[in-house]
Amino acid sequence: MKAKQYLTLGLGIVAGFGISVVGVSYASQNLVSNVKQVTPEVAKSIMLNKVPGANILEFSYDGDDKTPKYDGTLIKDNYEYEVDVNAKTGQIIKFEKEAIFT
Template identity: 45%
Template sequence: MNLKKYAMLGLCTTLVLSAAIGCSSNNVSQNSNNTATSETNLITSNKAKDVMNDKVPGAKIVEFSFDDSGKTPKYEGTLVKENTQYEITVNATNGKITDFEEEQAEIIEETIDIKNSDKYIGEKKAKSIMLKKVPNAKIVSFKLDKDDKTHKYEGELRKDNKEYDISVDAKTGKIIEFEQEDNN
């Protein structure tokens, strides 16, 4: 009789443990699904630009980038209207403005930048050049850098646990810098 009790106790213990493991793996699966869903529910870059333009109607976006390196992914933009420069940060998960700065821009520099920006290859073409260099990569950061004499689009891309930094001449479309780094 004792043997039957131990056999039943063993069977019940196995069933309870199996059910617990099944529930645990189901929760892990649900959590990973929630994470994937939250990453894919980011607002688009066009939506972020609309939010920025709604905040400063009539302004021209002269710099724009996406940054997901921090706790909350965000879009950052520099806009110019007349002689005022605006720095705007938009939360990429909910589309709300998280930072807004306004300052007087130098009129001469602004005019030169706007005239020169018409000769640039454009954001779309620069991204295309970067993705052609590293096919199937994800662009995690992108901006137009006008600090140096040569204006350039700078991008940070990720693919297969590798990080790529690429700079593209904003006027010619030539890759002027390319670095690859392992993330291991």
């Protein structure tokens, strides 16, 4: 009789552990999908902090790539800056500076 009780207890523990793993996995996927993105205002602020005193010439959101991002073109003095900000993390993922001649 004891063997049957141990078997039942063992199966209950295994089933409980399996349900726990599935629950944690689902919860972590849900958290990742519910992460709020950086707002356009915050992305512009990040760009302007990278190039203080610049003016934003163009600004757009690109959600088609694997990593959603904000694309910005900034102008300061005789330079044009291309700045891309990761829409999930707020990190600058592209920064290019090019001299422009008028």
